[in-house]
Amino acid sequence: MESTVAKFGGLNIVVNCAGIVHVGSLHDYSSDDWDQLMGVNVKGIFFALKHAFPHLRKNDRSYMVNVGSISSHVGQRSTPAYTTSKGAVLSLTQSIALDYAAIGLRCNCVSPGITDTPMLRQHLNTTPDPDETLRQRVRRVPMNRAMQPDEIARSILYLSCEDSAGVNGTSIVVDGGYLAAAEWDTADDLSE
Numbered sequence: 093m094e095s096t097v098a099k100f101g102g103l104n105i106v107v108n109c110a111g112i113v114h115v116g117s118l119h120d121y122s123s124d125d126w127d128q129l130m131g132v133n134v135k136g137i138f139f140a141l142k143h144a145f146p147h148l149r150k151n152d153r154s155y156m157v158n159v160g161s162i163s164s165h166v167g168q169r170s171t172p173a174y175t176t177s178k179g180a181v182l183s184l185t186q187s188i189a190l191d192y193a194a195i196g197l198r199c200n201c202v203s204p205g206i207t208d209t210p211m212l213r214q215h216l217n218t219t220p221d222p223d224e225t226l227r228q229r230v231r232r233v234p235m236n237r238a239m240q241p242d243e244i245a246r247s248i249l250y251l252s253c254e255d256s257a258g259v260n261g262t263s264i265v266v267d268g269g270y271l272a273a274a275e276w277d278t279a280d281d282l283s284e
């Protein structure tokens with residue numbers, strides 16, 4: 093925080109994007125696995141707010157955007173700590189929005205769906221045929237593709253400026269329609 097303020101002369105926008113995932117069954121987790129994931133995904137936001145606050149309060153308007161996930165809204169198999177942490181990201185977003193609106197801070201969440209990043213690739217590479225696994229996964233997505241990082245970034249940008257004036261304590265889901273679908277396979281037959 094201090095080096096950012098020294099470099100830019102102030103702090104108006106905080107984006108909490110850092111996150112890790114741990115794949116496994118809850119009964120196999122160690123206490124350290126749990127604490128490490130919660131430490132990065134949830135406590136990291138607490139620390140960011142705590143140390144940004146003295147700088148943010150100097151502005152008339154400031155912005156915090158937390159990166160949640162579709163698993164802020166629904167469960168996901170074999171990632172119990174991750175889904176719990178992402179539920180907490182949304183709750184914490186709401187708490188911060190309520191408690192800090194008085195200093196001009198708006199706090200919102202962006203909830204990405206399947207997004208083509210190193211995290212996704214690392215996960216896919218644990219399967220025998222990563223490309224085929226991705227093809228199968230995106231059949232659950234009405235847009236039939238993974239999201240691109242810049243599509244997530246543009247929603248973060250929207251929530252980090254006055255284009256989104258009035259939006260506070262909520263989540264924008266950027267998932268290609270994933271959460272809108274009850275079906276497991278949403279492959280579109282109109283194009284055939």
Ligand SMILES: NC(=O)c1ccc[n+]([C@@H]2O[C@H](COP(=O)([O-])OP(=O)(O)OC[C@H]3O[C@@H](n4cnc5c(N)ncnc54)[C@H](O)[C@@H]3O)[C@@H](O)[C@H]2O)c1
Nearest residue numbers: 109110111132159160161162204205206207209210211212
């Ligand atoms: N890729 C997806 O499909 C997807 C879906 C939903 C949500 N997300 C969320 O998007 C965010 C970004 O994930 P990504 O897909 O780009 O993953 P990624 O692994 O490609 O990037 C994660 C980033 O977090 C940083 N990071 C991890 N631990 C850190 C720590 N202790 N301190 C500081 N930085 C740390 C890493 O250096 C890395 O730059 C995460 O919060 C993730 O949960 C990703």
